Amino acid sequence: MSHLPLPLYGFAAFFMIFWFGTWCVHLIAICYGKYKLHKKSCKLPTESSPLPGVSILKPLMGVDPNLQHNLETFFTMDYPLYELLFCVEDKHDPAIKLVEQLLDKYPLIDAQLFVGGSDVGVNPKINNIHPGYMAAKYDFLMISDSGIKMKNDTLLDMVQNMSEQHALVHQMPFTCDRDGFAATFEKVFFGTVQSRIYLSADALGINCHTGMSCLLRKAVIDQLGGLRAFGCYLAEDFFIAKRVTELGWKMRISNQPALQNSGLCDIGSFQARLIRWAKLRVAMVPTTILLEPLSECLVLGALAACSASLLFAWDPLVFYLVHILCWFLSDWLLLSIVQHGSMPFHKFEFVIGWFFRELSGPYLFLHALWNPAIRWRTRTFKLHWGGVAYELPLNNTPASESLIAPLQPAPTLLTATTAAAAAATTTTTTTSTTGAGAGTGPLPTAKHRLLVS
Numbered sequence: 058m059s060h061l062p063l064p065l066y067g068f069a070a071f072f073m074i075f076w077f078g079t080w081c082v083h084l085i086a087i088c089y090g091k092y093k094l095h096k097k098s099c100k101l102p103t104e105s106s107p108l109p110g111v112s113i114l115k116p117l118m119g120v121d122p123n124l125q126h127n128l129e130t131f132f133t134m135d136y137p138l139y140e141l142l143f144c145v146e147d148k149h150d151p152a153i154k155l156v157e158q159l160l161d162k163y164p165l166i167d168a169q170l171f172v173g174g175s176d177v178g179v180n181p182k183i184n185n186i187h188p189g190y191m192a193a194k195y196d197f198l199m200i201s202d203s204g205i206k207m208k209n210d211t212l213l214d215m216v217q218n219m220s221e222q223h224a225l226v227h228q229m230p231f232t233c234d235r236d237g238f239a240a241t242f243e244k245v246f247f248g249t250v251q252s253r254i255y256l257s258a259d260a261l262g263i264n265c266h267t268g269m270s271c272l273l274r275k276a277v278i279d280q281l282g283g284l285r286a287f288g289c290y291l292a293e294d295f296f297i298a299k300r301v302t303e304l305g306w307k308m309r310i311s312n313q314p315a316l317q318n319s320g321l322c323d324i325g326s327f328q329a330r331l332i333r334w335a336k337l338r339v340a341m342v343p344t345t346i347l348l349e350p351l352s353e354c355l356v357l358g359a360l361a362a363c364s365a366s367l368l369f370a371w372d373p374l375v376f377y378l379v380h381i382l383c384w385f386l387s388d389w390l391l392l393s394i395v396q397h398g399s400m401p402f403h404k405f406e407f408v409i410g411w412f413f414r415e416l417s418g419p420y421l422f423l424h425a426l427w428n429p430a431i432r433w434r435t436r437t438f439k440l441h442w443g444g445v446a447y448e449l450p451l452n453n454t455p456a457s458e459s460l461i462a463p464l465q466p467a468p469t470l471l472t473a474t475t476a477a478a479a480a481a482t483t484t485t486t487t488t489s490t491t492g493a494g495a496g497t498g499p500l501p502t503a504k505h506r507l508l509v510s
C-alpha cells in the first residue's frame with residue numbers, strides 16, 4: 058500500500074466520504090418521505106379564516122388520449138373558490154375544442170380560455186400562460202402542466218401547506234399508474250432517483266423545484282416583476298423558487314405527489330425529457346456535472362469499492378455487490394412510500410425497470426453534456442451558463458432530438474367569425490360563467506368570446 062502515490066489515498070478518502078454522504082441522503086429521503094407524504098392535513102377552514110381563492114393556470118399544447126380526463130379532474134375538485142385559466146398559444150391547436158367542450162359540460166365552474174399567448178420572453182410556457190396570469194383574480198396562483206391529474210383534495214392539500222411564511226408550495230413529481238414498460242420506467246425514475254433528491258432537498262431547504270404543479274402567492278410574483286420576469290429562462294420553475302426564497306419566503310412540497318398522467322408514454326420521449334432537464338440543471342447549477350454522475354449507484358459503487366479496497370483491503374467485488382443490493386432495496390422502500398399503495402407492476406418488472414434506469418442514467422447525462430441544444434416541443438433553444446435561454450432558428454434543430462409527439466391535426470372548431478378574428482390577432486378569450494365548486498345546481502351558461510388585442 059505504501060508505494061502508491063499519496064493523492065490516490067486522498068481520492069479514495071473523498072469517494073468513501075461521498076459514498077457515506079449518499080447513504081445519508083437515502084436515509085433522509087426515506088424518513089422524510091414517510092413523515093411528509095400522504096399525510097392528511099388536519100387544518101380545517103373556519104369562518105374567521107376561510108379558504109383563499111386560487112387562480113389555476115393551465116398551459117396547453119396539443120392533445121393526448123388522457124388530456125380530457127386529466128382536465129376534467131380540475132372541474133370536479135372539492136375546493137370552494139377557484140378559477141380555471143386555460144391557455145393555448147396556437148389558434149389551430151386541437152386543445153381548444155376540448156376545452157370548449159369542457160366549458161359547456163361544466164357551466165358552473167369559473168373558467169376561461171385564452172388563445173394566442175404573448176411574447177414576454179423566450180420560455181414558451183411563460184409566453185403561453187401570461188395572458189391568463191394577467192387576468193388572474195385571486196391571491197393564490199397555481200401553475201399546473203397539461204399532463205397533471207388532480208385528486209378531489211389535491212388543491213386543498215396544497216393550500217393547507219401554504220403557511221404564513223410560505224410563498225411556494227409544489228408537488229413532488231410522480232406518476233399515475235399506467236400500463237406498459239415505459240410507464241414502469243417513469244414510475245421507477247420518479248419514485249427512486251428523483252424522489253431521493255427531491256425529498257432530501259426539501260428536508261434540507263435546497264431548491265429543487267420542478268414547476269409542473271405549484272401554488273404561489275400572486276403578490277410575491279407581482280413583486281418580483283410578474284411572470285414575465287422569468288420569461289428569459291427555460292427553467293422558470295428553478296428561478297421562481299430562487300427569487301421567492303431570496304425575498305425571505307419559504308417553500309415546501311405538499312403532502313400529495315404530483316400525478317403525471319400524459320396519454321403519450323414512451324421510452325424515447327421520456328428520455329428526451331430527462332436529457333432536456335439535465336441540460337437545464339447543468340447550465341443552472343454547474344456542480345451537477347460532477348455531482349450527478351458521482352451519485353449514480355453503479356458509478357459510485359465502483360469508485361467506493363476501489364477506495365475501500367485501497368484503504369481497508371476489503372474485497373471490492375463483494376463490496377460492489379452488497380452496495381448494489383442495498384441501494385436496490387432502499388429504492389424499493391422509497392418507491393413504496395411514494396406510491397402509498399399496491400404497485401401497478403410485478404416485482405420482476407421493477408428489477409428490469411430499475412436496472413434499465415441505473416444503466417441508462419449515466420448515458421443520458423453524457424448525452425446531455427454532449428449536445429447542448431435543447432429541443433422542447435416545437436422549438437429549439439440553447440442556454441448561457443447561469444440559465445438564460447435563447448431560441449435557435451428552426452433549421453438548426455438536430456434530428457436526433459426530435460423525440461416528441463407532433464401536434465395532432467387541427468380541428469374544425471373555430472367558427473368563421475372567431476377564426477377570422479383569431480387570424481387577425483392576438484388573444485381570443487372564451488369565458489364560461491362564475492361560480493366555483495363542482496356542479497351545484499342548474500345554471501344558465503353565459504358564454505361569450507372576447508377579442509383582446
Ligand SMILES: CCCCCCCC/C=C\CCCCCCCC(=O)N[C@@H](CO)[C@H](O)/C=C/CCCCCCCCCCCCC
Binds near residue numbers: 078267268338349
Ligand atoms: C452527497 C450526496 C450528494 C447528492 C448529489 C445529488 C446530485 C443530483 C442528482 C440527481 C439529480 C436529480 C434531480 C431531480 C429533479 C430535477 C428535475 C429537473 O431537472 N427539473 C427542472 C425542470 O423542471 C428544473 O428546472 C430543475 C430544478 C432543480 C435543479 C436543482 C439542481 C441541483 C440538484 C442538487 C441537489 C442536491 C440535493 C442534495 C441533498 C442532500
Ligand SMILES: O=c1ccn([C@@H]2O[C@H](COP(=O)(O)OP(=O)(O)O[C@H]3OC[C@@H](O)[C@H](O)[C@H]3O)[C@@H](O)[C@H]2O)c(=O)[nH]1
Binds near residue numbers: 118182202268291435
Ligand atoms: O412550447 C411549449 C411547451 C410546453 N408548454 C406547456 O408547458 C407545460 C410543460 O411542458 P412539457 O410537459 O412539455 O414539459 P415538462 O414536463 O418537461 O416541463 C417541465 O420542465 C420545464 C419547466 O419549465 C416546467 O415548468 C416543467 O414542468 C405543458 O403544460 C405544456 O403544454 C407550452 O405551453 N408551450
